[in-house]
Amino acid sequence: MIKHFDVYRKKIEQYLNRFLLSKGKELGQANQWGIDVTKRLFAFSTKGKLLRGSLLLFSGLMFDKETEKPALEIASAYELIHSSLLIHDDIMDRDTQRRGMPSVFYQYKNRIEDENGIDPYHTGVSLGICAGDLAIFLSFEILSQAKLDPLIKQRILHLWSRELSLVGIAQMQDVSFGASYSEPEEEEILSLYRYKTARYTFSIPLISGAILARQDQSTINILEKIGEWCGMIFQLKDDELGLFGDEVKLGKPVGTDVEEHKKTLIMHYLHSMLKGEDKRRLDTIQKKGHVTASDLEFIRTAAEKTQVNKRVQRKMLDMKKKTEGLISKLDVKDEYKHTLFDLLGYSLSREW
Secondary structure (H helix, E strand, C coil), rough: CCCHHHHHHHHHHHHHHHHHHHHHHCCCCCCHHHHHHHHHHHHHHHHHCCCHHHHCCCCCCHHHHHHHHHHHHHHHHHHHHHHHHHHHHHHCCCCECCCCCCCHHHHHHHHHHHHCCCCCHHHHHHHHHHHHHHHHHHHHHHHHHHCHHHHHHHHHHHHHHHHHHHHHHHHHHHHHHHHCCCCHHHHHHHHHHHHHHHHHHHHHHHHHHHHHCCCCHHHHHHHHHHHHHHHHHHHHHHHHHHHHHHHHHHCCCCCCCHHHHCHHHHHHHHHHHHHHHHHHHHHHHHHHHCCHHHHHHHHHHHHHCHHHHHHHHHHHHHHHHHHHHHHHHHCCCHHHHHHHHHHHHHHHHCCC
């Protein structure tokens, strides 16, 4: 992770600890689940990189040091939204692990199982959905209570509502892709990456911080494109780690994208380049819904043999060049530009 972001990460973690501890006591007056869910949300949220919140805080401070308090609140709220999306995503993908621990719905499944409850898996899924929903509600509570100029708050609320709606639509596209044996076009896959990951992970935090610091539209437009390209690189790297990564570092199994029939750019290129028996084996692996170590090794070998990895790498390097040009255009101190360059390099080289 970016060294400069360690401080931001700790501040967000401290804020979430205070906020969720307070909400746990308040919600606990209704029943036991208030304290239970807020504890789980804190553990789950702070096990992650807190990248999105750190980016938002960084963006606000890059333009105006006076934005730190409201930016910290908004950054923490955004991390809760991220947690909610991941909790629901794990349910949809049937992922039982996330961030080196059981995914939230699976934690609840285990609890119900330990209590000899009825239908632990279904109950765990139901409780997980509730936890994800609650994270969204708590996020907007933070936003509503932040001491901001009403017009600034309205702009952020509008930005989040619009962009997160696009995330939802992109998620629907991702789910539908996974339910189909047909192959989408490359541009469809890149569009999915843009709206499901790139803008939500990088563009929205950067823009939100700039709005807090009252930056002009020209600056916001540059940050928006920096976020898109950097986020696309981030997702392409995510695909690579999903096949070639270290499970211990990732905190989740590799190969799950293949099992869920995800339409990644790597798999798209493989489908277009493999022939004969190799193509038939790839189709068989994707259709059976379970990936063995042998299957995974076949896909890895095929990706290297066809130089699919290098093809994706060239695409990422092209995006990196475009992003570097945009960063250079920003009217900020060099130290902030260097941090953005570091972030770009991290997106390309990260291992988890």
